[in-house]
Amino acid sequence: MKITIIGAGSVGMLVASFLSESFHDISLIVRSNEQTIALHEHGLVRENLDGTISKTKVNIKSHLTPLSEDTLIIVAVKYNQLQNIYKILETQHKNIPILFLQNGLAHYEEALCLPQETILFGSCQFGAEKINQYTVAHRGIGVLKLAMGRGKEKILHTLSELKIQNFPTEYIENAEQMLFEKALLNCFINPLTTLLMVKNGELVENVHSLKLLEDLYNELMDAFPEERERFQFADVKKLCIQTASNTSSMLADRIHNRQTEVKTIVGAVIKKAQVRGKSLPILSTLYHLLLAVEESGEKM
Numbered sequence: 001m002k003i004t005i006i007g008a009g010s011v012g013m014l015v016a017s018f019l020s021e022s023f024h025d026i027s028l029i030v031r032s033n034e035q036t037i038a039l040h041e042h043g044l045v046r047e048n049l050d051g052t053i054s055k056t057k058v059n060i061k062s063h064l065t066p067l068s069e070d071t072l073i074i075v076a077v078k079y080n081q082l083q084n085i086y087k088i089l090e091t092q093h094k095n096i097p098i099l100f101l102q103n104g105l106a107h108y109e110e111a112l113c114l115p116q117e118t119i120l121f122g123s124c125q126f127g128a129e130k131i132n133q134y135t136v137a138h139r140g141i142g143v144l145k146l147a148m149g150r151g152k153e154k155i156l157h158t159l160s161e162l163k164i165q166n167f168p169t170e171y172i173e174n175a176e177q178m179l180f181e182k183a184l185l186n187c188f189i190n191p192l193t194t195l196l197m198v199k200n201g202e203l204v205e206n207v208h209s210l211k212l213l214e215d216l217y218n219e220l221m222d223a224f225p226e227e228r229e230r231f232q233f234a235d236v237k238k239l240c241i242q243t244a245s246n247t248s249s250m251l252a253d254r255i256h257n258r259q260t261e262v263k264t265i266v267g268a269v270i271k272k273a274q275v276r277g278k279s280l281p282i283l284s285t286l287y288h289l290l291l292a293v294e295e296s297g298e299k300m
């Protein structure tokens with residue numbers, strides 16, 4: 001199987017680097033010339049958690065050309081960048097499977113409107129940080145969960161049975177449930193790390209942010225009580241600790257003055273609670289603070 005990854009940011013680079021240990025034909029779609037030159041010159045470099053460096057060669061392409069049917073497309077751009085990608089994907093053969101790796105909920109139904117027969121979703125529980133144009137740092141081992149949107153299951157089985165060291169994968173039955181649970185996890189980590197401008201691990205080391213996390217947990221579990229069994233406060237702390245040295249994807253957006261994914265993650269969870277007649281005062285406060293920060297950033 002060939003793999004083409006769209007988006008050479010933190011997740012795209014990390015996933016390309018690990019998958020190149022099992023697949024020989026990996027292409028990365030890179031849109032800046034500067035990054036293309038850097039990747040040609042240095043190869044794709046991964047800084048591992050133990051300080052070692054792994055260097056791989058992947059094919060670098062500037063845009064998506066019509067691909068053969070034995071290719072899997074992995075979409076690793078931010079939610080706000082998907083609209084342009086959908087247009088390009090629509091022109092690809094309908095037998096080409098597509099895997100979406102976004103956080104949040106808004107892309108689920110949009111992706112299922114594509115003409116392709118097989119649509120897959122992933123939920124990344126690892127940390128990844130683009131260090132420079134050719135280097136990505138692995139910032140926490142975590143599972144890449146994979147679930148079917150629709151279509152043929154074969155690729156999902158192939159991916160979930162991979163045995164790549166430090167890059168575990170897992171087959172999940174229900175894609176919507178998987179994305180929702182990840183959105184809940186992101187509601188704990190992403191807003192607070194972004195507003196406080198701290199790395200993920202700091203949230204559980206600081207007694208005040210830990211208290212906020214606990215209050216937020218109780219608020220969310222009150223709105224979604226069926227999650228309490230599947231989702232314990234220990235899981236929230238575990239993800240913060242596992243990805244302790246990571247700059248969350250939302251904080252990375254704030255640092256680079258980019259639009260964040262606050263609406264598809266936090267906004268979507270608030271809406272789901274509203275449908276049940278539940279308000280989420282703590283999460284709503286964080287939501288508006290994030291939007292305020294984003295709006296003031298635009299004016300700077």
Ligand SMILES: NC(=O)C1=CN([C@@H]2O[C@H](COP(=O)(O)OP(=O)(O)OC[C@H]3O[C@@H](n4cnc5c(N)ncnc54)[C@H](OP(=O)(O)O)[C@@H]3O)[C@@H](O)[C@H]2O)C=CC1
Pocket residue numbers: 006007008009010011012029030031032076077078079081084085101102103124125126127128129130246247248249252261
């Ligand atoms: N970083 C992390 O630790 C984690 C991230 N995630 C999720 O993964 C997804 C990706 O996040 P992340 O990798 O951090 O994001 P980044 O912003 O680091 O990477 C996105 C990349 O996509 C590129 N891109 C955007 N549009 C196009 C296009 N049309 N063609 C080619 N390339 C394009 C961007 O290029 P440019 O720079 O030019 O805009 C950028 O390099 C998000 O939904 C995020 O929430 C999930 C778990 C962990």
Ligand SMILES: CC(C)(CO)C(=O)C(=O)O
Pocket residue numbers: 103124125126127128186189190200239243246247248249250
């Ligand atoms: C897994 C985690 C919390 C890693 O930071 C993430 O999903 C993100 O940064 O968006």
